Amino acid sequence: EDQVTQSPEALRLQEGESSSLNCSYTVSGLRGLFWYRQDPGKGPEFLFTLYSAGEEKEKERLKATLTKKESFLHITAPKPEDSATYLCAVCTNRDDKIIFGKGTRLHILP
Amino acid sequence: EAQVTQNPRYLITVTGKKLTVTCSQNMNHEYMSWYRQDPGLGLRQIYYSMNVEVTDKGDVPEGYKVSRKEKRNFPLILESPSPNQTSLYFCASSSGLAGADTQYFGPGTRLTVL
Numbered sequence: 001e002d003q004v005t006q007s008p009e010a011l012r013l014q015e016g017e018s019s020s021l022n023c024s025y026t027v028s029g030l031r032g033l034f035w036y037r038q039d040p041g042k043g044p045e046f047l048f049t050l051y052s053a054g055e056e057k058e059k060e061r062l063k064a065t066l067t068k069k070e071s072f073l074h075i076t077a078p079k080p081e082d083s084a085t086y087l088c089a090v091c092t093n094r095d096d097k098i099i100f101g102k103g104t105r106l107h108i109l110p
Numbered sequence: 111e112a113q114v115t116q117n118p119r120y121l122i123t124v125t126g127k128k129l130t131v132t133c134s135q136n137m138n139h140e141y142m143s144w145y146r147q148d149p150g151l152g153l154r155q156i157y158y159s160m161n162v163e164v165t166d167k168g169d170v171p172e173g174y175k176v177s178r179k180e181k182r183n184f185p186l187i188l189e190s191p192s193p194n195q196t197s198l199y200f201c202a203s204s205s206g207l208a209g210a211d212t213q214y215f216g217p218g219t220r221l222t223v224l
Contacts, residue, residue: 044200
């Protein structure tokens with residue numbers, strides 16, 4: 001069964017304290033892996049798409065990496081405005097379904 | 111402005127009263143999708159469409175219908191809503207190869223079924 005697991009469920013960091021969020025996946029075939037940010041009451045906002053193991057992408061304080069079994073979202077020197085829920089999702093090449101993980105709630109303390 | 115719009119944004123209804131939530135995108139995207147989001151369960155795909163007249167079931171399609179008669183519109187239909195369909199619903203669209211491209215999400219529709 002295709003599934004996506006994110007850890008930790010919640011994370012509290014001090015401003016400037018770098019950390020990583022994990023997304024492990026089990027799928028029959030990966031067409032793409034996505035990272036989104038979601039603020040309370042709003043729709044998810046796209047961050048990155050990764051397609052193959054070894055690929056990395058960066059945007060401001062965020063960097064996403066991909067292996068054959070998992071992806072990491074690295075947050076460097078976070079600021080309070082980085083507080084949000086971060087969602088990981090995969091698109092399978094068997095049927096083009098999209099499966100989301102349950103997300104990591106990130107809280108950055110000033 | 112490129113966007114996905116949903117209507118209504120909020121809806122309170124009663125069990126069994128048919129309703130439709132509209133979704134429209136102005137980006138000429140081929141792939142469109144409906145999700146529901148529930149506390150502790152995350153986002154779950156209800157239905158998706160890879161092009162006009164092509165729709166497929168996601169992980170939780172029971173109790174829902176969709177149609178894709180035009181490229182820009184993808185309405186979600188609840189023929190006989192029940193309280194367990196109370197949820198936050200999102201529509202999304204993406205271009206490129208099926209769903210493997212950036213998805214743009216609508217603002218959400220909060221549905222309460224009494």
